[in-house]
Amino acid sequence: MTKISVIGGGSSYTPELVDGLIQHHSEIGLSELALVDVEAGREKVQIIADLTRRMLKRNGLEQVKVSVHFSLDDAIRDSSFVLTQLRVGQLSARAADERLGLKFNMLGQETTGVGGFAKALRTIPVMLEVAKTVERLAPDAWIINFTNPAGIVTEAVSRHSKANVIGLCNVPVNMHHMIANMLQAPYEDVELRFAGLNHMVWVHQVALKGKDVTESVIERLCNGETLTMNNIKDTPWPPAFLRALGAIPCPYHRYFYQTDAMLAEEFEAAAERGTRAEQVMKVEAELFTLYASPDLAEKPTQLNFRGGAFYSEVAVELIRAIHTNSGKVLVVNTTNKGAIAGLPYDAVVETNCVINAQGAHPLSFGPLPEAMNGLTQQVKDFERLTIEAAVKGCRKSAILALVTNPLIGNANIAEEMLEEILTQNRRYLPQFN
Amino acid sequence: MTKISVIGGGSSYTPELVDGLIQHHSEIGLSELALVDVEAGREKVQIIADLTRRMLKRNGLEQVKVSVHFSLDDAIRDSSFVLTQLRVGQLSARAADERLGLKFNMLGQETTGVGGFAKALRTIPVMLEVAKTVERLAPDAWIINFTNPAGIVTEAVSRHSKANVIGLCNVPVNMHHMIANMLQAPYEDVELRFAGLNHMVWVHQVALKGKDVTESVIERLCNGETLTMNNIKDTPWPPAFLRALGAIPCPYHRYFYQTDAMLAEEFEAAAERGTRAEQVMKVEAELFTLYASPDLAEKPTQLNFRGGAFYSEVAVELIRAIHTNSGKVLVVNTTNKGAIAGLPYDAVVETNCVINAQGAHPLSFGPLPEAMNGLTQQVKDFERLTIEAAVKGCRKSAILALVTNPLIGNANIAEEMLEEILTQNRRYLPQFN
Amino acid sequence: MTKISVIGGGSSYTPELVDGLIQHHSEIGLSELALVDVEAGREKVQIIADLTRRMLKRNGLEQVKVSVHFSLDDAIRDSSFVLTQLRVGQLSARAADERLGLKFNMLGQETTGVGGFAKALRTIPVMLEVAKTVERLAPDAWIINFTNPAGIVTEAVSRHSKANVIGLCNVPVNMHHMIANMLQAPYEDVELRFAGLNHMVWVHQVALKGKDVTESVIERLCNGETLTMNNIKDTPWPPAFLRALGAIPCPYHRYFYQTDAMLAEEFEAAAERGTRAEQVMKVEAELFTLYASPDLAEKPTQLNFRGGAFYSEVAVELIRAIHTNSGKVLVVNTTNKGAIAGLPYDAVVETNCVINAQGAHPLSFGPLPEAMNGLTQQVKDFERLTIEAAVKGCRKSAILALVTNPLIGNANIAEEMLEEILTQNRRYLPQFN
C-alpha cells in the first residue's frame, strides 16, 4: 500500500509522472496519489487530478485513489514517497529572474547564475516546510526532489531537516540515452560514470558492455555529433578542449565554458521569442487546454516538447529501487559522504549511487581532476552560501553568494543586484524582512 | 572462452573451487583450468588435476581443458582470471610461525600477530612475481587473491604492480550465512554493511528486507547465540561491550579484544592437539588420500571441516560478477579510494563494493567510529610497514612493523623476534640477504 | 595589573610556581595571586598562602596581593590567567587507581591506562565548572591547565566550553634540557620539533644552532646515554628500535613500548616502596612540614624531587609570551587545526606553537610516520571516548574507552573494571548516577 504525494501536483509535468507510475504500479504497490498545490493553482491541479483519474481508469486502476490538497498535512500523512516539483511564484517569477539577469548583462537562467540564486531563495523556505511536515507525519517517507535548483534545494533539506531526501534531475538520463543512441547500442549496454554537482556534472567514463569507450565517444563529439537537450542551445564543444578534458561535460556546462556565446543567444531569443520562461508559459497554456479535454486519458505527445524528457523514467526507477530494495545503481543527488574527495562531507553531489530501501549510497569516486575541481568548488561554495542566505535571511551570505557565483562574480554590482532580487520577490522572501 | 589459472593449484581447497566453477560454468564460459604449483607439490597437484578431470567428466564437461604447470608463464598467458591461493613454505612454515609466537608468549596465528607478519614476508615476493607475469602475459586478467594475510598481500600487489587485483576472504560470507541463520531468514533477504580491514572487519548494519535489524541481532548475540567459524574458538562477546559497540565484530577480532583468553586456548591446544597448522596437516593428509581415489568424482564432504567454508561460493560469485559485468554488491578487499575516511587512499580495505567488468567500486562509508578507528589505523600501519619490509628487505621497517602490531607491540623483543623469523625463513626471504 | 588565580592552590607545587612568577613579576605585571582549594585542603592552602607571602616579601613584592578562596567566583573574577593544577580526590584517589590497575595485572599509572581514565572521569566535571566560571567572570582570561591527564582535560575544556585554554606539561621542557645537556650545548642553541599527544609525544628533529643533529642524538641514546624523568624508570631504548624509528620517544612511551618491563617494575615498587602515589604522599607530608616553617621564604630544594621539574619554567614562559604578545615558539597542548594530518581538527595535540596574545598557533607538521600514527590514533580515540563518558556520564562510551586503550584493550574485563572504578570514585562521579 504505497501512497505517493506530489507537492506541486498541478504542474504540467504530472501526467508524465502518472504515466510512469501506471506502467510500474504493481511493483510499487500504488494505492493513492495525493496532489498538493497552492490556492492560486486550484484550477490547474483539478484539471490534472481529473486527467490522472481518466488515465488510471483507462488502465483499469480505478482503485488507486486520487486526492487533491491545498495544505500539506493531509497529503503528506502516511505517504511513502513525497515528490516535490513545486515552483514558488510560478513561471512569472522565473521570467522576472531571467529578465533581471539580462538587465545586468548576465545570463538569466533558471538554475545557474542569478536566476538559480533567486529561485533558491524562494524555494528553500517552502521545501523546509515540506520537510518538517514529513518529519512529523511520514518520518519514514522519502522526499524525491525535482525542484530546481535541485542540488541546492536537496542540500538545504538534507542539512536542515531530518527527513530522508534524494534529488533527481533528468540530465544524467538524457545524456545516457543520447550517448547510447550515438553508439547505436541498447541503453542497458551503456554505463556512464557521473561525478559532479547538479547541472555541473561530468561523464568521466563511458563503458559499452563493460569496456571503456570514453575516448571514442569524445571523438564522435569532436567530429560533429552532439549531445544536448531541448532547452539548451546546441553549440558544439571545441574539439581541443574536449580532448584535453578527457570527459564529457553536461549541457549546462555551456553556461560556464561558453558564457559569451550563451549570453548572446539568450539576448537574441529574449528579443525574438521571449525568455525561456516566457516561451514555456505559452507551451503550458496549450498543454492545459489539452489536459482539460475529457477525451484525453493518456499523456499527450506534446508534453515531450516541454523539456522534462525522461523525468518520469528516473522518478519511477528511483521509487522502484527504494520500494523493492533493489540495490540498482542510479545517478542521483545525495550527501557526498567522502565519495568526491575535496568536497564537504555533507555537500549534496550528483553521482552514481547504489539505491536500496535505505536510500542512496554513493560509490567512491576520488578527487575530481584539477580542470574540474576549481569550478566545482566555486559552484558548491556559492550553493552553500545561498543556502545560508535562504535559511537565515542573511544579506551578508547573499552578497557573498552572488560574488562567489562564477557567472556573476562582480563585487561592484552584488548589493544592487541583491536589493532588486529582494524587492522583486518580496512576497516570497519573508525571511529577509 | 574463459581460462582460469590457479596458483597453488595443489591446495586441498581446489576441489571446492572446482565444484563451484562447475555449477556456474556456462555463465563463466569456462574453457580451461591451469593448475600451477611448485615442484615440491608435484604429487599433490597431479592428484588434484586428476580429481578435477573426473569431476568435470561426471558433469559432462570433458571439453574443459585441465593443465598442470610448474612455472608461471604458460599457465598465466591469456588467462581471464588468476586465482592465487599459494602457501610459501607450506604448512610447516606456518607451524613454525605458530610455535614462534608461543615461544614469545604471544599469539601464533596465521594472519594476525607474528604469524601474519612472517607469512606476509614469505608471500609478497612470490605474489609480486605472479603480478609481474600477469602484467606481461595477461594484462586484462583479474588476480583474485585468497592468499593470506589477504589484506596485506592484496595491498602489496595493488601498490607495487599494475595488474588488476581483488582480494577475497570467506569471513564476510560466513558472517552473512550465520546471521541469516540466526534470523531464520533466506540469505538473500539479509544485507550486511561491512567496513574495515581483512580479518578486522565489522558489520555496521544488518538489514532484513531493507529494514535495519542490527540491534536485534546484537541482542541475540548478547543472549547466547554465537557467530564464529570452525577455526576460531567460540568465546561469546561480553554483552556490555557488544551493546556499547553497536556493531558486530568479526571472529578474528577475538584475537585483539580477548587476547588473553585466546592465547590461553592456543597454549592448551598446542599442548594437546598441536597448533592449528599441525592439526591441519593431519586433515590434509586424509583429504589427499580421499582425493587420490579414482572413484571420487565430487567434492568430498570432509572438505567442509578444513575451514574454508564458502570460499568457492564467493570466488565464483566474484568471477561471475566481473565476467557478466553484473554490478552486484559483494564484500571484497580493494583500494579504499576514500570509502573509509581517515585511511590512506591507496590502502586495501574490506568493504561492500559494486562489482563489474572494471573491478570493485567501494561504496562510501565515512569515518569508522572512534572505538574502531584507532585499532584499524594501527593494524593498517602495521600492514604498510610489513609491505615495505617485504618489498625492500628492510629490517628497520620490519622492526617498526612488529612494534606497531597491537598483538606484539614490544620494542624490547622486536629485534630478537625478527632475527628468529629471518633465520627460520631464510630460504624464502632472499630480499633480506 | 595581572591577576592570576590558581585552582588547586594548596598543591605542593605552588611554591615552585610562585618562585617563577617572582622572577618575572615585572614583565607579567603581577598584582594578585588568588589561591583556590577545597575545604578539605584548607590547612594546606593556608600554609601555601603564608609561604607565598613570605616569598613575595623577601623579594620586596609586598604589594602583590595573596588571597585564599574556597569557591571559584571571587577567585576567578577579573583574572588574566587561571592556572589549574587540581587533583580531585587527592593522592588517595590516585593511589586507589594505581592499585586497581595492578589488581587487573595492568599498569596503574596516573595519566595512562586505567589510572588516566579514572582520573579523567573525576577531573573533567570539575574543570568544566572552572571553565564555565571563566566564561562568566573572566571571559578574556587564559586557562593554563597542568591538571593530568593534561591532554584529555585540555581537550574536554576546549571542546565543551568557550573559555580560552592551553595545556602544559613538563615533559617537553625536560627532554629539551636533557638533550641540551647531552649535547653539552646551551638550552637556547637547541631546538626540538615535537608532535604527538600529551605523554605520547615524539621529538622528530633535534637542531643545534639550526643544523639537524637528530641522528647523532639517537646514536648517543643507543650508546647508553639516557633521557628519562624522576618518576619514570630509566630503561634504555633498544638501539635497533630507536634507529628504525628515527625519532626520540618521550619517557612515557615506555609504558606503551616496554609494557611488560614497566609492569614488572611497578609490581616490585608497589611491594617494596608503595605505588607512586603512596611514595608521593610521604614526600608531600615532608614538604608541607617544611612549608609551614615561618623561617622558610623561598622554594626549598627538596621540591626538586617531587617530579615536577621545570613546571614553573614553562608556566611562566607561557604566561609571559601571552602577556607580552611575544610570538615565541613553545611546546603546548592546543587544538590541532590540521597541524598533525590525520588527527581530528578539534583534537588537542602537543606540538610546537607560536604563542601570542591570541593564544597558541600550531605549526603545520604533516602526517605522523606510520610507526607512530596508529598508536597515536588509538590513544586519541581512547581520549575522546573518555571525554564523552566523563561529560555525559555514559557507560557505553566508558566501556569503549577502556577497550580502546592500548594498555587495557580487553573486552572481557572492561565492564567489571568500569564498575570498580565507578564504585571506588562514587562521590566524585555524580554524572554516572
Place this chain on the structure above:
Amino acid sequence: MTKISVIGGGSSYTPELVDGLIQHHSEIGLSELALVDVEAGREKVQIIADLTRRMLKRNGLEQVKVSVHFSLDDAIRDSSFVLTQLRVGQLSARAADERLGLKFNMLGQETTGVGGFAKALRTIPVMLEVAKTVERLAPDAWIINFTNPAGIVTEAVSRHSKANVIGLCNVPVNMHHMIANMLQAPYEDVELRFAGLNHMVWVHQVALKGKDVTESVIERLCNGETLTMNNIKDTPWPPAFLRALGAIPCPYHRYFYQTDAMLAEEFEAAAERGTRAEQVMKVEAELFTLYASPDLAEKPTQLNFRGGAFYSEVAVELIRAIHTNSGKVLVVNTTNKGAIAGLPYDAVVETNCVINAQGAHPLSFGPLPEAMNGLTQQVKDFERLTIEAAVKGCRKSAILALVTNPLIGNANIAEEMLEEILTQNRRYLPQFN
C-alpha cells in the same frame, strides 16, 4: 662568509636590494654578490655592478666582492642564497602578453590571467635550470624567488627540484605598512594574519598590540580609506561586500572581483599611456641613465616609483631570519603542508610562517571561508595545470589551464589563444616544439 647570487642581477630593482643588504651586512656576514644575467643584458648588469661597487665603497664595504656572470655555474657555486628576479624575454615579452589579453577583450596583466600564464610558461624552464644548478653546486643554499608569477614559479621549483626555495612578494609587506599607517600605529605593533595564494591573499585578522581590530580596519576601508599599490588602480571596495567578507582582500583581488572596471581602466591606459610594461620600459630607461652616472653611489629616490616598494625590506628580513635562525614570523610563499585545509599538501601558499635556518614553517590556518575557498581552488588548479604545461610542454594541460583561469574561462577561444601565445613566445618555449 655569505655569498649571495642574484639571477637577473641586471634588473633595475637590484640597487634597492643592495641598499638593504648594506644596511644589514654584518648580521648577514655578506662576503660576495654574484650578479648573473643573459648576454642581451650585458650592458645593464655592468651598470648595476658598477653602481653596486660604488654603493659598497661609500659604506666602507670594499671587501665585499662583486662579480658578474653570464652563466649559472660560477655564480651559484657555494652561494648561501640565490635570489631569482629574472624576466625571460624582458619587458617586451610582458608588453606582448598585455596586448594579447586586450586583443581578446581580457585583462592583460603580468601575474594573473593570460599574462601570468604566458610568463609562467617562459619562466619555469629557466627557473628549473637554476634549481638544478643549485642542487649540484650549492645544495644547502636557499633560493629566494621574487620572479613572477611568484606563487606558480615557487611551486614549480618546490615540486620539480630538491633545491630549497621560498617565494617572496611585496604585497603582504605593503598591506602591513598601509594598515599600520591607517591605524597610525608603529609597524611592529600591528600583526596581520595572511592566508591565500600569491596575489590572491586575504588579511583574515588585524591585531594591534595583540587585540583584534579587524572590524575597525574594515570600517575605515568602508569609509573611504584606501589600500592599494602603485601599480594597481585604486578603486574602493564596495562596503557591503567588504563587511560581508569580514576580511581584507589584497589589491590584486580587484582583477577578480572588479574585473569589468579593471578591464576598462586597462583599455584606457593602453590607449593613452601604453600598457603597464610599456610605461615601465620608459621608467627603466630613465633609471639606467641615472644608475650609469659615476656620481651616484646610493639608491636613487626615483626607484621608489618603479613599483617594487619594500621588496628589499622583505628579502633582507628573510635572509636574516634564515641566516640567524631567528624563528621570526614572516609572510612568504611555501609548501602548504596542510596549513590551509582543502588545498593540496604540496601546493605553494602565501601565509604566515616561522622562519629559521631550516626554512619556512607555516602556521596552521584551517579552511578558508566558503566565500574565498572556491576562487582560491580555481586559481590553484589553474596554477598546477600551468606548471604541468610548462614542465612537460603539454598543450592539453595548457588549454585546461586557460579554461580553468577565472579571468579567461572560455573554452571557445582557449585553443586560438594558446596558439598565439606559443607563436609569440616561440623562442622561449622550446618544450612545446
